[in-house]
Amino acid sequence: MTYYKPEHLADFGDIRDGNPELADKFFAYYQAVFAQGALSSREKALIALAVSHAIQCPYCIDAYSQESLKQGADLEQMTEAVHVATAIRGGATLIHGLQMRDRVQQLAM
DSSP: OOSSOTHHHHTGGGGGGTOHHHHHHHHHHHHHHHSSSSSOHHHHHHHHHHHHHHTTOHHHHHHHHHHHHHTTOOHHHHHHHHHHHHHHHHHHHHHHHHHHHHHHHHHHO
16 A cells, blocks of 8 residues: 555546536646647656656656657656756755855854
């Protein structure tokens, strides 16, 4: 038994049960976001895969691994997208170290 249940991914539409009106608005927005536009469906799937890793959502990682493959991405491209997310997440952590440094300098005075 795991905390996350893989079968929940297939039942995502059931979130509508709690508030159909808001769910319908969300799903309409979601579909519009992922429609072909200035970015290709493949590019959007790779972005979603990278963000999925940054926010550490196993459901999203599963869904966008599948979608990236479906849209023609290969393992190398998907792995590179994950590394982009890793670099941004790591950089964001490090830059906050400057906030810590400034606070420590204030406290040391």
